[in-house]
Each structure stands twice: as C-alpha cells, then as structure tokens.
C-alpha cells in the first residue's frame with residue numbers, strides 16, 4: 001500500500017545517507033577485531049538519546065544521489081543533460097566531498113564543452129576504456145524508486161545516468177545490479193523473513209540477460225557479476241563469517257565489481273545475527289556490518305543502507321542515529337518529493 005511504499009522511499013534514501021555519513025570516517029581502513037569493537041561502540045554511542053557529537057558530513061555518494069533525485073523531481077520526463085548539469089554544478093560548488101580521483105576530469109570537460117555531448121567526456125576516461133569505479137552505482141537509488149514499477153525503464157535510465165561519468169561495462173552493469181537489488185527490496189514485505197537464496201537467484205536471472213547481451217559485443221569479458229552473485233550464494237550458504245575471506249572473494253574497494261556484490265551480500269547477511277555485532281535492529285546491523293569489512297566503507301555502507309531502507313522502511317531507522325547525519329531532513333523531503341511526483345503522473 002501507499003503508506004508502506006512512502007516509508008520505503010524514505011528508508012532507501014535515508015539508508016543511503018546514513019551509510020555514507022557513518023562509513024566515511026572509516027574509508028580506506030583495514031578492520032581488525034579491535035577496529036570492530038570500536039565500530040560497535042561508535043554505533044552504541046550514536047544511538048544514545050543523550051549523545052551530542054559533531055554532525056557527520058556526507059561525501060560524493062550523497063552529493064550525487066541528491067542530484068539524481070532533484071533531476072527526477074524537477075524534470076520528471078527524465079532529462080540526462082539536466083542531470084549532468086546538476087552533477088557539475090554540485091561538484092564546482094562543493095568540490096571537497098571526496099570525489100574519485102579521475103571523475104573530476106569529466107566534470108571539468110562537461111563544463112568546458114557546455115554539455116554539448118554529455119557522454120563524450122566519460123568515454124574518453126582511461127584512454128577510452130571508461131571508468132569502472134563504483135561512482136555510478138553509488139547514486140542510483142532515486143532511479144530505483146522512481147522506476148519501481150517499470151523494470152525496463154529503470155535499466156535504461158540507470159545505464160544513461162551512469163554513462164555521464166562511467167562508461168566501462170562493469171561500472172554500468174554494477175549500477176544496474178544495484179538498482180535491481182533496491183527494486184527487489186521495495187517489493188518485499190518487511191514483516192517477512194527474506195529468502196536470501198531466492199533474492200540472489202532473481203538477480204542472477206536478471207543479470208544473465210544483461211551480461212549475455214554484453215557478451216555478444218565483447219566476448220572476452222564473460223559474466224563477472226553472475227559469478228559474484230554465485231559467490232554470494234555460497235558464502236551465505238556456508239555461514240562463513242571470516243572477514244578476510246569475504247573480502248578476498250567479493251572485494252571491498254572502489255571498483256563497481258568489487259563493491260556492489262559486497263553490498264548485496266552485507267544486506268542479506270545482516271538479516272540474521274552476526275558475531276560481534278550486538279543489535280536487534282536489522283537496519284543498523286546492515287550498515288555496521290558493511291563498514292566492518294573496511295575498504296570503501298562509505299560507498300559500500302551507502303549501497304547496503306539503501307537496500308536495507310528500501311526493504312524495511314524508515315520506521316526501522318533509529319531516530320537518534322539519524323539525527324547525527326548532515327542533510328537528514330532534506331533527504332527525507334527528497335524521498336517525499338519523489339513519491340509525490342509519481343502520484344501526480
């Protein structure tokens with residue numbers, strides 16, 4: 001029903017914000033068992049009603065997610081040139097948000113060529129190979145919400161929105177996979193237990209179509225996402241909680257291939273208790289677990305959080321935790337605006 005869906009919209013965007021804000025201080029860390037204890041205390045403290053601390057600022061992940069959401073509410077017909085303009089405007093007004101090292105060249109070129117061809121600068125990245133970073137995947141949640149009832153529309157819009165900055169197949173397919181996962185979360189009832197194997201099977205079926213498509217064009221690249229999804233199923237099935245092993249198999253870095261499947265795994269694994277993470281709240285557990293893997297913590301936790309929030313809705317988000325995040329009210333309003341646009345059209 002509409003009340004639940006509206007709460008899922010908020011949960012998704014707030015989950016993405018919280019993962020970014022809480023994960024950012026740990027970006028690039030290797031998490032030891034001591035680090036995990038620190039992380040547990042960090043969350044316990046932030047959940048406390050009395051705790052007052054400096055506001056946790058968001059990074060590029062949220063800056064770009066905001067642009068995608070704004071582009072959809074301001075131009076509901078979906079205007080990728082407008083979206084590109086918003087990315088560039090956002091970057092030049094607040095460049096110090098921790099953007100990837102190379103994506104900033106795209107923003108400069110887009111501006112200097114006056115958005116004449118919005119896909120050309122990204123195409124030229126890495127000597128024409130295109131970026132395979134996770135910067136496309138980290139910002140797709142508003143598209144998954146906007147196209148929650150239109151699967152093909154979502155795939156095509158996610159691909160076009162990603163190609164503004166990332167044209168490598170792995171970056172595009174990673175963004176597509178992230179949007180599929182969020183869309184599946186929106187359709188599930190938070191009162192039910194998730195069938196994790198089935199959740200991944202559905203993703204495998206969908207990615208098979210996407211990667212088969214690509215295979216015809218570029219036969220040497222295979223089906224890397226399908227393989228990662230099978231790895232997720234094996235890890236979930238074995239109950240293996242060894243962080244090093246999980247990182248070795250799925251990855252935790254800034255490549256889309258080494259972070260989107262990891263986020264999906266974190267979300268699914270966190271539906272049941274995890275050793276050394278003490279909380280009954282599945283939303284918090286998802287984000288805390290994603291950060292506990294170290295590496296690209298803000299981005300992986302943000303992608304995990306958007307799934308957890310899209311599944312559970314914003315009622316599951318601890319309000320004390322939320323109040324430590326920069327822009328939390330604004331993000332909630334953006335979710336409501338997106339929902340209102342869909343109701344109007």
Ligand code: 8NA
Pocket residue numbers: 027028059060061098099100101102103104126129130131132133134135136168253254255295296297298299
């Ligand atoms: P990007 O397109 O600049 O890619 C990020 C990095 O990935 C590049 O700087 C390269 O090192 C590498 N890379 C991507 N494609 C290729 C390629 N074809 N060949 C060789 N190397 C390649 O930026 P992005 O938007 O994808 O980056 C997103 C990430 O950067 C997010 O994690 C975001 O939070 C940010 N960030 C991450 C860290 C971190 O250490 N984890 C630190 C600061 C910022």
Ligand code: MG
Pocket residue numbers: 059060061097098298299
């Ligand atoms: Mg970031």
Ligand code: MG
Pocket residue numbers: 210211213214
């Ligand atoms: Mg394709």
Ligand code: MG
Pocket residue numbers: 027296297298299300
């Ligand atoms: Mg990051």
